[in-house]
Amino acid sequence: MNNELNNILDVKQKQQNIIEVKDLCVEYITMEGVIKAVNTLNIALGYGKTLGLVGETGAGKTTTGLSILRLVQDPQGKIRSGSIFFEGQDLLKLSEKEMEEYRGSQISMIFQDPMTSLNPVMSVEEQIAEVIERHQGLNNENSIERAKNMLDLVGIPSERGREYPHQFSGGMKQRVVIAIALACNPQLLIADEPTTALDVTIQAQVLEMIRVLREKYGTSMIMITHDLGIVAEVCDEVSVVYAGHVIEHGTLEDVFDHDLHPYTQGLFESLPNMKDRKIKLKPIPGLMPDPTNLPLGCPFSPRCNYVMDLCMEKKPERVFRNENHYVECHLYKSDTPVESKVRING
Amino acid sequence: MVRDNPILEVKNLKKYFATPKGMLHAVDDVSFTIDQGKTLGIVGESGCGKSTTGRAILRLIEPTSGEIFFDQQNIRRLNKRDLRIIRQKMQIIFQDPFSSLDPRQSIFATIEEPLKLHKNDMTKNQRRERVHELMDLVGLAARLEKAYPHELDGGRRQRVGIARALASDPEFILCDEPVSALDVSIQAQILNLLSKLQEQLGLTYIFVTHNLSVVNHFSDDILVMYLGRQFEKAPAEELFSNPMHPYTEALLSAIPVPDIHHVMNRIILKGEITSPINPKSICRFANRCQYAFDRCRNEEPKLSEITPKHFVACFRCEGKSY
Numbered sequence: 212m213n214n215e216l217n218n219i220l221d222v223k224q225k226q227q228n229i230i231e232v233k234d235l236c237v238e239y240i241t242m243e244g245v246i247k248a249v250n251t252l253n254i255a256l257g258y259g260k261t262l263g264l265v266g267e268t269g270a271g272k273t274t275t276g277l278s279i280l281r282l283v284q285d286p287q288g289k290i291r292s293g294s295i296f297f298e299g300q301d302l303l304k305l306s307e308k309e310m311e312e313y314r315g316s317q318i319s320m321i322f323q324d325p326m327t328s329l330n331p332v333m334s335v336e337e338q339i340a341e342v343i344e345r346h347q348g349l350n351n352e353n354s355i356e357r358a359k360n361m362l363d364l365v366g367i368p369s370e371r372g373r374e375y376p377h378q379f380s381g382g383m384k385q386r387v388v389i390a391i392a393l394a395c396n397p398q399l400l401i402a403d404e405p406t407t408a409l410d411v412t413i414q415a416q417v418l419e420m421i422r423v424l425r426e427k428y429g430t431s432m433i434m435i436t437h438d439l440g441i442v443a444e445v446c447d448e449v450s451v452v453y454a455g456h457v458i459e460h461g462t463l464e465d466v467f468d469h470d471l472h473p474y475t476q477g478l479f480e481s482l483p484n485m486k487d488r489k490i491k492l493k494p495i496p497g498l499m500p501d502p503t504n505l506p507l508g509c510p511f512s513p514r515c516n517y518v519m520d521l522c523m524e525k526k527p528e529r530v531f532r533n534e535n536h537y538v539e540c541h542l543y544k545s546d547t548p549v550e551s552k553v554r555i556n557g
Numbered sequence: 558m559v560r561d562n563p564i565l566e567v568k569n570l571k572k573y574f575a576t577p578k579g580m581l582h583a584v585d586d587v588s589f590t591i592d593q594g595k596t597l598g599i600v601g602e603s604g605c606g607k608s609t610t611g612r613a614i615l616r617l618i619e620p621t622s623g624e625i626f627f628d629q630q631n632i633r634r635l636n637k638r639d640l641r642i643i644r645q646k647m648q649i650i651f652q653d654p655f656s657s658l659d660p661r662q663s664i665f666a667t668i669e670e671p672l673k674l675h676k677n678d679m680t681k682n683q684r685r686e687r688v689h690e691l692m693d694l695v696g697l698a699a700r701l702e703k704a705y706p707h708e709l710d711g712g713r714r715q716r717v718g719i720a721r722a723l724a725s726d727p728e729f730i731l732c733d734e735p736v737s738a739l740d741v742s743i744q745a746q747i748l749n750l751l752s753k754l755q756e757q758l759g760l761t762y763i764f765v766t767h768n769l770s771v772v773n774h775f776s777d778d779i780l781v782m783y784l785g786r787q788f789e790k791a792p793a794e795e796l797f798s799n800p801m802h803p804y805t806e807a808l809l810s811a812i813p814v815p816d817i818h819h820v821m822n823r824i825i826l827k828g829e830i831t832s833p834i835n836p837k838s839i840c841r842f843a844n845r846c847q848y849a850f851d852r853c854r855n856e857e858p859k860l861s862e863i864t865p866k867h868f869v870a871c872f873r874c875e876g877k878s879y
Contacts, residue, residue: 267740268711380829381603410602410767412826415811419825437741440813444821467817481745482815483774488793492774494745498710 227299229399229431230279231255235293237274237283237455244503248274250455250510251293254433256399256448261425261432263446265439265478269499271455272435273323276401279433280320281310297399316346319392323404325384329376335387336362336372342394361390365420382413389421396428403435418445439478443467448535451475454500454510461536469551471538474511476553509541517542517553562629563590564761565614565729570623572606572613579835583609585785587623591778593728594755596762598776598793600769600808604830605782607765611731614763615647616640627729645675648722652734654714658706664717665702668692671724691720695750712743719750729761736771748775769812773797781805784833784841787860791867801869803846840872848873 237249249271256262264272277283279295281302295302297318302310322328330338339358343349349357359369365386367379376384385405392400402421406414422445425432434446442449442463449466451459451474459472470476477495484490497514500506506513512522519541527539532549542552572584584606591597599607613620616632625632627647635643651657658667668688672679679687689699695716706714715735722730732751736744748771754760766772772779772793779796781789781804789802800806807824814821826845840846843853852872860870 267742382829411769411811412602412807413829414813415823415825418813419823438813439815443815443817443819444813463817467815477742479815481741483748483770485770485773485797485812485814488774488797492745492749494749495742496746498712498743 227258228255228296229258229298230433231294231296232275232279233294233296235275235278235295236291237271237278238289238291239284239287240289241287241503246502247505248288248455248502249278250505252452252456254450254457254460256431256433259429259431260447261434261445263442263449264433264435264452265437265442265449266452267437267499269502270452272452273403274455275452276320276403276433276435279399279401280314280318281305282314282320312346315342315392315397316395317397318399318401319395319397320401320403321385321388321392321405324408325381325388326408328388329384331376334373334375335367335379335390336369338387339372339391339394342391346395358390358394361394362387364393364424365390366416380413382409382417385409385417386420389417389424393424393428393430396430398431400425400430400432401435402432404437405434406441407436407438421445439467439482451478454502454505456510456539458511458540459536459538461532465532465536469532469536470553471532471536471543471549471551472511472540473515473517473542473553477514509539564593564628565763566590566624566626567610567614568624568626570610570613570625571621572609572618573621576834581834582785582836583833584613584620585836587780587782587785587787589778589780589787589790591761591763593761594759595777596755596764596775598764598766598772598779599782600766600772600779601782602767602808602830604784604833606785606833607767607782608733610782611649611733611763611765615644615649615731617649645725646728647731648725648727648729649731649733650715650718650722650735653738654711654718655706655738657718658714660706662705663702664692664697664704664706664709667706667717668720668724671721675725687724688720691723694723694754695720710743711739712746715739715747716750719747719754723754723758727760729763731763731765733765734767735764737766737768744771751775769809781808784830784836786841786870787868788842788871789867789869790860795864795867799867801863801867801874802842802871803848803873804842840870 232252232254235249235252239246239248252275266272278290283290336355336358339361340354343354343357359372362369362372367383367386406417409417436442446463448462450457453474459475480493481495495514500510500513508524509522509527512518521541527541529537529539530543530545530549531537543549568588570584570587574581574583587610599610601607609618612618614625665688668691669684672684672687692699697716736747739747764772764775776793779793780787783804789805800809807826810822810824828845831844838857839855840853840858843849858870858872860868863869863874
């Protein structure tokens with residue numbers, strides 16, 4: 212089963228990353244002030260892998276996704292600095308016209324709300340065909356044919372292609388959105404909370420479908436989510452984002468079993484435990500910092516149980532636990548072996 | 558305090574909506590009781606009738622038929638005036654703290670309003686004192702009294718909603734998806750607040766939610782609904798350790814678990830929920846059920862007690878009846 216996938220991967224240089232976001236800074240200019248949505252954010256993703264971008268509302272996850280596609284709302288939104296390398300090409304250096312060749316064809320995005328991301332006055336097959344026509348230069352007839360295949364692929368009977376979005380349920384609409392995103396067989400799929408608006412049994416269907424399709428085509432994926440359960444299920448690596456910055460990154464095992472950052476720990480402890488319902492929830496006190504007025508030092512310091520004077524004065528630097536797993540927190544020092552200081556029982 | 562009698566008893570509750578396509582069976586024959594100080598979780602997916610059930614109990618929606626007893630009073634027989642009096646004791650917290658507060662009322666005025674309405678013997682100063690007490694109780698800083706809803710974050714707005722619900726000294730609160738719109742770290746704050754209040758004030762809750770891990774954490778008993786019907790009802794621990802209805806089984810298996818050592822044993826359901834309009838009298842889950850046999854497509858199973866306190870509406874369980 213994996214032969215096909217391996218062949219696809221062999222053609223690419225396996226050691227190279229498909230996407231590398233370096234020191235990205237994005238701001239929104241509003242009446243209330245400058246919102247620093249993304250602050251020197253770094254992520255990297257290898258071919259065929261899935262990266263979970265985890266964080267709460269306002270952490271800058273969606274803005275990061277939109278930045279990769281250069282869809283940050285202008286004029287309020289501005290990518291201030293940084294670079295986004297897709298297969299070695301810095302997307303931020305491309306002209307708008309060149310960028311159009313990437314969107315929907317090499318890089319696609321699935322948005323959170325399937326109810327608003329479809330065009331209500333176009334049949335679903337036309338909406339899928341539009342992407343195919345635009346990027347693969349097929350004529351209308353052939354692209355409709357391909358669109359019908361895509362519908363079959365996502366588990367919607369192709370006869371229903373002539374129907375309009377309002378005739379579909381939420382789960383079906385999200386399948387249509389996924390069909391559009393995958394229509395040109397993109398190399399990178401950015402899925403922004405793709406199942407948040409869906410019921411749990413439908414969510415299970417959609418996640419399963421995404422998994423099967425990715426396996427088939429070897430698509431790399433960035434999964435934006437706040438749900439650590441979904442991360443555990445679909446991702447290979449995790450970047451935990453707080454106030455527009457990655458504060459911890461590692462493989463699933465690194466982050467789930469050896470979490471280092473007090474915020475990561477806080478996220479785990481806020482979740483009700485399914486095995487033992489008597490365990491009391493430990494919420495993270497306080498709120499996300501005001502993005503127009505971020506703390507001078509560590510952005511998490513105002514909410515942190517382990518806060519020290521140093522945390523309020525100086526931003527922590529990256530400390531590695533192993534070559535893949537790093538944390539940005541003053542609790543850890545790069546010259547001593549890193550063992551979790553926040554996790555009592557593994 | 559009356560301990561032998563349940564504080565709330567719902568019998569054969571039905572709510573049908575007339576639609577151009579036919580009768581929509583939103584809630585179809587739901588019965589349960591809740592003891593004082595306990596929490597009943599009602600779970601199910603979109604369109605299962607969980608919110609309608611809650612609202613019909615408060616008569617925010619007029620039920621089609623059925624009886625609702627609160628403190629032994631039949632709510633359905635009350636006139637408007639008496640209903641208003643009993644609603645002091647029965648309050649609701651809504652899902653969306655962004656749309657359930659009046660944007661033009663300050664936090665103080667929002668919490669004071671029910672006092673003006675229900676406690677008309679209070680003086681202005683007494684009301685002021687009580688609002689501050691309530692704000693303190695739900696963890697809102699006193700300086701926020703002059704703020705307006707748009708100035709607050711979701712968690713604080715939900716605290717305002719809770720303070721407002723508590724203003725009339727209720728015994729029972731219907732929590733309709735109270736944390737679904739909140740981030741996990743804030744969600745935990747609100748859940749802990751709700752349990753603290755339950756302990757302190759002896760409140761009884763109905764907790765309506767689609768989030769199964771929240772309901773597991775929070776409820777004493779759980780009712781699983783599907784297309785207006787009750788499919789399974791059991792004490793929380795029993796339901797989670799021994800789900801009997803195939804739908805409950807699938808629902809529990811579908812929860813993503815934030816543990817990489819968790820062995821997934823997921824049942825992926827085929828198809829989607831059928832229409833609640835003029836449902837046939839067959840099992841409403843039959844078209845998605847992996848175990849469905851002929852009988853399921855010809856008659857409808859009734860809710861029956863399979864083991865003590867564990868009720869299931871499924872033909873597969875019938876033989877197991879004790």
